[in-house]
Amino acid sequence: MGDLSNPMVMRTYYSRLLPWKAMFLWLNQSHAPTRQFTHREFAFTLQNEAYLRYQSFATADDLKREVLRLNPSRFEIGPMYSGRPKDRKALMKSAFRPLTRELVFDIDMTDYDSIRTCCKDKKMCKRCWRFITVAVKVLDEILRTDFGFVHILWVYSGRRGIHAWISDSAALNLTDEQRSAIVRYIDIVKGYTAMDKRLTTIKPMHPSIKRAYDNSLKSAFSSVVLGDQDVFRTDPQQWENVLSMLPDKENAASLLKQFSTGSDSSSIERWKDVVKIPASAPSANALTKSRIKDKHQEAITDLIIQYTYPRIDTEVSRKLNHLLKAPFCIHPGTGKVCVPLLASQIDAFDPDTVPTVGKLLLELEQLSRRGDLQADWGKTSLKPYVELFERHAEGVARERAREVKAEKAQSMEF
Ligand SMILES: [Zn+2]
Known part of the structure; x- marks a missing residue:
């Protein structure tokens, strides 16, 4: 159970466990599809390591269907473009450019290798994870207090790093220059x-x-x-x-x-x-x-x-069109789910207890032996992570709805 080279393992995970609806709402920021989703780039890494860029989808179901067909080992999320990424060849070059995307950050243990004594290379343990814990707390506070961002989701990368995704409108609309300026403000330790x-x-x-x-x-x-x-x-x-x-x-x-x-x-x-x-x-x-x-x-x-002080991978944050692995992907090396969390939970977060795809499939199998053949994430140990993700996505969508309403009201006044 959980052998990632067995195509059924990832296919079952995508089919029954990955929370597609919440993923859609989080990216689209609204329940009905908008360009925030339909013009969004997805990139797939297939099982044979082939890399497919500029994929785009009309709905969450379309995305799920294609993921089940291609059965990638993981996939990444890019910006919303001025046109649909899958149609880009039919568009004039000037008509296809990235417009918005979440502001993202990447903190990786690699940057702490020179000052950790417990582990080396790809190894990571509860003790060296504490460097990441400190970095998350400090960066989250900077993003909230100095920049006023509210909708910040942290996502464990599945091995020894963590990503931050900021979904506030002000973050989505940042230009490359503005992203670079924020990075310069934060990146004081080289x-x-x-x-x-x-x-x-x-x-x-x-x-x-x-x-x-x-x-x-x-x-x-x-x-x-x-x-x-x-x-x-x-x-x-x-x-x-x-x-x-x-x-x-x-x-x-x-x-x-x-x-x-x-x-x-x-x-x-x-x-x-x-x-x-x-x-x-x-x-x-x-x-x-x-x-x-x-x-x-x-x-x-x-x-x-x-x-x-937090050591960030600055290249990840500087550009609108940088691709970043989606939450709830499976890390191909560890089998762990890239689970979301909030900075307020980082002290209690233990990377060793994050569910692996193998564990989750075993849970599904046990449920099916008891006659429950349709069980989804709701009956597995993925549940608290999906519920957190849903609450976060709902919060993002509520805020967006308020903004749209305010924009409409303002345009009526003129
Ligand atoms: Zn360690």
């Missing part, structure tokens, strides 16, 4: 390996970074980086990088010597030495002393941000 030693924070600290630092980063650094991951215990490269960021070179050199020759020390112990204000020369006046203290504390703050 990943530790590519770190160019410059301080990431311009003084005074941006209020958005200050808020993230106070609400999440500071505590995440001490519990995840120092405590759980114990990043500075064994790998000299880790503390060499930290010490190279300290402004007082003499102090850094003496700590380097201490860390390299000293006995096995925990990250918590080593960090205590790092944060200590370096001693100034006996002749130094009060002003010099306070400058040394300020510079040192700024470097410490920067380090904490470098290690904990």
Whole structure:
């Protein structure tokens, strides 16, 4: 059960478990089909890895029928175009361009490889997932507080990453330039390996970074980086990088010597030495002393941000026409469902408990043995995820209906 190379496994999943109606409502933002759905690009990766782009469908049933016929291993969602993607060859080039799409973000464990100690490569566990948990909380808060977005859905990628889909009208209508500007605002940490030693924070600290630092980063650094991951215990490269960021070179050199020759020390112990204000020369006046203290504390703050601030895959968010795997697809490597969740649930979310297609098919089989041959997702462990998705899609559609009504009322006034 659940062997993904068996075509019946995916076909049964698509036929009985994937929530097509909710998917339609979420993308279309209305119960009757609009261009938001009919002009939307879908792309299929077939079982033989062939890739079909520019597919489009009139209704949710059409989409489901084609998915059952092609039986892809997964499929992606693109923008709404000015024409139907399947008709694009018959259209003038200028008449076929992307118009709207959800603003999306991708956070992947790859970008945390240099600072996690528990797993490597494609492996992921509950412990390193905590880096993603911190990133989700911080990014969700930025999107809500700084940009005013409301309809944000997080979707587990099925292995070691997570996507955000923002369905607010203001997000849908962003141009490529505006998406890039948002990415520049958010992407302040370039990943530790590519770190160019410059301080990431311009003084005074941006209020958005200050808020993230106070609400999440500071505590995440001490519990995840120092405590759980114990990043500075064994790998000299880790503390060499930290010490190279300290402004007082003499102090850094003496700590380097201490860390390299000293006995096995925990990250918590080593960090205590790092944060200590370096001693100034006996002749130094009060002003010099306070400058040394300020510079040192700024470097410490920067380090904490470098290690904990969200690391996003910027290419995914910049362009309207970027394709992103649909929620509820099956990850071909793990068999896990790409389930949706809200940022408020991220602390309780455990990637290990996400249902796999194998588990779900087993549940269907058990139901059919008891005589229930028609059971859908509602009787399986997929239920809470689909219900969350439905509530989210309904919320998006309600908001859209309000906007359409307001637009109509306004046009009547003129
Ligand atoms: Zn791990």
